[in-house]
Amino acid sequence: MLVRAFLYVLAIVISVIVLARIRSRSTRQGLLLAVSYALYVTWGWWFVIVLLASTLINFLIGHSLRRKRSPLTLWSGIALNIALLSTFKYVPEIAHSSSIAWLQSFSRVALPLGLSFWTFQAMSYLFDLYGGEDLDPSLLEFALYMTFFPIVISGPICRMPNMLPQFRSGKTPSGHDIWGGLSRVATGLMMMQFAQLLGRGINSGQGLNRGFDQMTQWTGLDVWCLAVGYGLQLFLDFAGYSHMAIGVARMLGFTVPENFALPFASITPSIFWTRWHMSLSFWIRDYVFMPLAMLSPAQWWWEFSLLMSMVIFGVWHKGTLLYLLFGCYQGILLIGHRRVQATRKRFKPLMRKLAWGPAFSWFLTTALIALGWIFFRANSLTQAFAMFRAVLTPASYGDRFLPSSLYLLVGVLAIGYALTVIVTSALDRYSSSDTNLRSEAITVLAQDRWIWIAPIYLFVSLAVLLLIYHLPQSGPGPFMYAGY
DSSP states (O other): OHHHHHHHHHHHHHHHHHHHHOOOHHHHHHHHHHHHHHHHGGGOHHHHHHHHHHHHHHHHHHHHHHHOOOHHHHHHHHHHHHHHHHHHHTHHHHHHTOOOHHHHGGGGOOOOTTHHHHHHHHHHHHHHHHTTOOOOOOHHHHHHHHHOTTTTTTOOOOOHHHHHHHHHHOOOOOHHHHHHHHHHHHHHHHHHHHHHHHHHOSSTTOSHHHHHHTOOOOOHHHHHHHHHHHHHHHHHHHHHHHHHHHHHHHHTTOOOOOOOSOGGGOSSHHHHTTTSSHHHHHHHIIIIIHHHHTTOOOHHHHHHHHHHHHHHHHHHHOSSHHHHHHHHHHHHHHHHHHHHHHHHGGGHHHHHHOTTHHHHHHHHHHHHHHHHHHHHHOSSHHHHHHHHHHHTOGGGGGOOOSOHHHHHHHHHHHHHHHHHHHHHHHHHHHHTSOGGGOOHHHHHHHHSTHHHHHHHHHHHHHHHHHHHHTSOOOSSOSOTTTTO
């Protein structure tokens, strides 16, 4: 792990230096592609073979679509991508639970890292070509689109119309880009450390991993602690990684999509899913939901399309019944919210008078979204139902089995994150306020934040690293979302 981290740092430094000096488009693209393949091969040499095969197949299909926009060509390409994705992602899962001898041999097939992400990028390219986008990447540019090292492992999911002009622009990374990117990387590293701490706990073996993997009995309070804690852990882990990926891309002079936008501040499920894993949510919206929904104006079909889109969202992560139920649950939440919205229109004057309306809506949304993480994290359907049963049993709230340290850790991190968001938002608003009303001291704090934020980051990061270092490894690895 340390060797790979060193190679990534070395690759970033070399790339930044070379991109700042070279203006030749083909040389810049060739450098980035060579670095991307060199780093990707460190995860598994045969992973590169799968990536190369997918790149060549999709480039040739795209070339055919540019010549003639044929539905048969498009759907043949989509079918090939889904077949590739299913072979490595879903067949092993089916084989693992199968009693057929020849099928069980597929259960040991490893999932190429980032397969879901670059397969969705390939499919979006084919859809965009068929939709009339004027895209003409060379094989070198398309290979770079599929392999670009800041995003190839776990996104954000990019699209060719946004990336191709950047590959051709010859933009030199500025000092602002480099420092801004470094700040994103530092933020992401600290967030991922907190995610690991949540999984392991302050005391050895008393974190979220133990609550899900070793306990067989929970009270209502325990389930809420695990559900809220896991949602926070997943956010810190994946949003932290996204910060790092976006930051590295920015250091190289590229802008890639944001993946999170204050999802826990959402006051409705609909808003939440426009702020959580945004690159995937918008992909599902644009290429699945909208085409399906436009097939019929009927309300029931619109709701069915929404439900199917969220099912695909769930199964995209993993082909199990639990993930299918996760998608169904979130789809039902979205449909329920739309129906409640329609009903509330008749009581709009009354709702305006209720000052607690937005606060209650936020609380209810946060609670319902948190419960959905049970399907996402539970180890079995039996465990998921047992946890829901505990939540719905009033008598179970009189006791708890989880250690107090985990309740404290979840609470402190949740409050700490909320305060960070509030302070950051306040400083942003202050920076754009009337200059005549500004205090000089606060202006310095708002404009030169890294003067005081950097020492805080360093202190907190070292403290968390010391805690993690003294705890044994257990449960999910350093990055929970890798391989999805």
